[in-house]
Structures are given as structure tokens and as C-alpha cells.
Amino acid sequence: MQRGDHRVAKFMVRYNGPYKILHAHPEMSVYTLDLLNTMRIFPTFHASLLKPWRPNDNEMFPSRAHPRPGPIVTEDGVEEWEVESIVDHRRCGWGFQFLVRWKGYGPDADEWWLSRHEVDELEALEKYLEANPEVVLR
Template structure:
């Protein structure tokens, strides 16, 4: 039995990096609708070509999916043509869950009797700063430095 492939599949050259998609995965985010999900994930590096239409990718362990994909689910990753645009760093694995490193604690407020810190994240811009509850923050050195710098603010 012969298998015929479309010319677009045969001509596709996947060399360095690829982006997975569309709708080929489940993300770890709680997104209410598939249309709000990311269309593509990546870039990922190609470990090996299994056959002419299947590639094995190097995936992070947090995805927990099979790393072999058909070429129809991959598209080539193009170089970053904007030198000022840098991808944010991936989260670090701590005790089996992902955490983002804290660059600096900027402010403190109390909501419903609980402390919330304004966090500046490593690798993210000012538009990505967020208020995080003190009990979910795992950066004791940064909290101590903040309270040393601002001793009049309420402490934990």
C-alpha cells in the first residue's frame, strides 16, 4: 500500500527549532475556552527525525506528553528579528511545581487582613508586575530586604 503525502508536507524543512500547535496540546493553565488558549507552544529543539513525517522534540518535563509529533503539528521557528524583544525566562521547578524568580519587592498593601506584595519578576517588564499574597511568596531574602528598606511598613 502506498502512502501519498501532500507536497507541502514533503517540502517542509524543519531544521533547528519548531513550534508545536495548533490545538495539539493541553496547557497547564485553566482556560475556559479552547479559542482563548495559545495557538502554538515553543520553540522546542528537534532531537531526532523518527521518519519522514514524525519528529521527536525536546520538551520540558512539566508538559508530561509524548515527545513525537507529526509534521502537520509543527511549524518552523523563525529567528527573532527584534533584538530588543527577549523571551521571558521559563519558571523553575521547586518541589514539583513551577515558580517564577522574584527580582524585587516594590510595595506592600493589606487586603482583608492579609499582606500582599507588589512583585517585579525576573525577565518581565513593568506591565507584568503583580500583587501576590505573602503566604504564597517563597522569597524570604527578598521579603527581609524589603522590610529592612521600609521599616515603617507592616510586617509578617
């Protein structure tokens, strides 16, 4: 049978992702991926079925660019952005400022240094302080 018009889409190879690698087994060339629970497939794949993830070149392929999430607008009309994590800190006067990573954005958007009172009630601050015990807030 010739390849061409007689292919069935459900049997064609497709690539989803990216997914985090949980376990690598180089002796067998297989990798276990952190898949979504809803996928209902065995999470271990041979290396020949995987491709390395490459970020999109937005200038070359603008239609493939992932839209970034917008702000959450409260009832009062105030725009709020969701913090994914805190990635760094620095001293500022008597206190600290924290560099935040916004949810849905990459490291290229890490440019906002927020004061302690702006991040005081965030779960991300608790996680950052646990991972960095040398930071002592008074």
C-alpha cells in the first residue's frame, strides 16, 4: 500500500506538550513523563517517540504565539495579576523587595520588584522563605 491519501488521522503521530520528565531510564532509552490524569495513557515512552521542546520564534511564526493571560478585574474595576512564584529578593532600605513571576508568563516578564507588604499574604512568599532560610523578615 502506498503512503499518501489513505492515511487515517487517529493513527498518525502527533506531538503534545511540553511535559516534565519524571524518570529517565537511559539503559532502555525510555522516559516517564508527568502527564495529565485525564489523558488515560501509560506515561512511559521510548526516546524515538519524543522530541525536545523548543520555544516558539514569535517573529517567524506569529500565529503560533501563546496568548498571555490578562488581569483579573475585581468588582471595583481594579486589575489584579496572579503571582506564580517569587524568584529573587533584594534589600531595599530597612526591608526587602521581591521579584515575582506572573502566572502564564515566562522569565522574560520578571521585571516587577514588589515590596514586602505587597507580597505579605501570598502563598508564593511562604514557599520562597521555606526554600531560602537565609532571608529573615522582621
